[in-house]
Amino acid sequence: MKIEIKDLIHTYPTGDTALKGISTIIEGTEPVAIIGQNGSGKTTFVKHLNGILQPTGGDILINGESIKDKTTAQWSKQVGYVFQNPDDQLFLNTVKNELEFGPKRINMPAEEVDRNIAYAAELCKLQDSLEVHPFDLRQTEKKFCAIASIIAMDPDVIIFDEPTMGQDVEGSERLANIIDDLRNRGKLCITISHDMKFVVKEFSRIIVLCEGEILLDGDKYEVLSQPEILKKSFVTPPPVTRVSQQAGIQKPIFTVDALVHEIMKTRKKELSS
Ligand SMILES: Nc1ncnc2c1ncn2[C@@H]1O[C@H](COP(=O)(O)OP(=O)(O)OP(=O)(O)O)[C@@H](O)[C@H]1O
Numbered sequence: 299m300k301i302e303i304k305d306l307i308h309t310y311p312t313g314d315t316a317l318k319g320i321s322t323i324i325e326g327t328e329p330v331a332i333i334g335q336n337g338s339g340k341t342t343f344v345k346h347l348n349g350i351l352q353p354t355g356g357d358i359l360i361n362g363e364s365i366k367d368k369t370t371a372q373w374s375k376q377v378g379y380v381f382q383n384p385d386d387q388l389f390l391n392t393v394k395n396e397l398e399f400g401p402k403r404i405n406m407p408a409e410e411v412d413r414n415i416a417y418a419a420e421l422c423k424l425q426d427s428l429e430v431h432p433f434d435l436r437q438t439e440k441k442f443c444a445i446a447s448i449i450a451m452d453p454d455v456i457i458f459d460e461p462t463m464g465q466d467v468e469g470s471e472r473l474a475n476i477i478d479d480l481r482n483r484g485k486l487c488i489t490i491s492h493d494m495k496f497v498v499k500e501f502s503r504i505i506v507l508c509e510g511e512i513l514l515d516g517d518k519y520e521v522l523s524q525p526e527i528l529k530k531s532f533v534t535p536p537p538v539t540r541v542s543q544q545a546g547i548q549k550p551i552f553t554v555d556a557l558v559h560e561i562m563k564t565r566k567k568e569l570s571s
Contacts, residue, residue, distance in 0.1 A: 307355030334507035
């Protein structure tokens with residue numbers, strides 16, 4: 299899977315230019331996180347990746363094919379989009395019906411539908427809720443229902459818009475497990491998140507948006523080693539990273555264990571000199 303974003307511009311009918319010429323390439327299966335302050339253009343950007351929004355300038359090529367050449371319904375076989383708010387996505391009367399809807403709409407063979415539903419329900423821990431009305435699920439579970447309904451369609455790319463919002467620790471771990479499993483199956487996950495702890499744990503590549511432009515794009519160590527530039531996007535690295543940076547440790551640190559290791563290393567050096 300190769301997604302080429304070429305000088306992408308989006309101006310809403312109101313005249314707001316939310317994307318001011320974004321260019322990058324997303325390739326392979328390594329999960330990518332999109333971060334940035336509110337209003338920086340994250341949702342506008344990812345909504346172009348399966349044609350929910352059309353570029354007003356520039357283009358996106360998915361495996362060489364312009365996003366403009368197919369409808370969202372056609373792209374949804376390849377690129378699934380999980381909405382930030384599950385209430386914008388769920389509309390049927392049981393979880394099972396929600397999971398079946400997409401695969402049937404894209405004419406997936408019945409056997410495959412059953413297999414994909416079973417996989418998506420198990421991965422999202424919804425096996426025991428298949429007959430429940432989605433609106434009777436807790437808000438956090440609704441989100442997993444929305445995620446499972448996209449996974450059941452078996453797209454190559456899955457876009458998550460703020461999946462950790464409102465999730466507790468167990469929910470975030472379940473999400474991390476979903477992303478790991480999808481990657482192991484060769485899927486590309488692209489995720490918008492404000493949860494920096496989740497971002498540094500789960501993603502190796504981070505794209506930082508600021509006022510409709512790409513501010514930083516690269517490996518998480520490279521991105522988080524530039525705190526002064528990051529400040530422009532009002533992104534705050536996780537507490538352990540900030541503590542280590544203030545303590546003068548150059549390489550970004552993402553876990554308490556890694557911080558302790560660095561401190562012990564420095565102490566050993568000091569003692570031996
Ligand atoms: N439907 C719309 N009509 C007009 N302007 C819009 C529309 N949707 C978003 N915008 C504007 O486009 C800009 C980018 O918004 P967008 O929602 O893409 O940002 P975001 O980074 O996803 O923000 P958040 O983190 O709050 O979700 C903002 O200035 C916003 O007000």
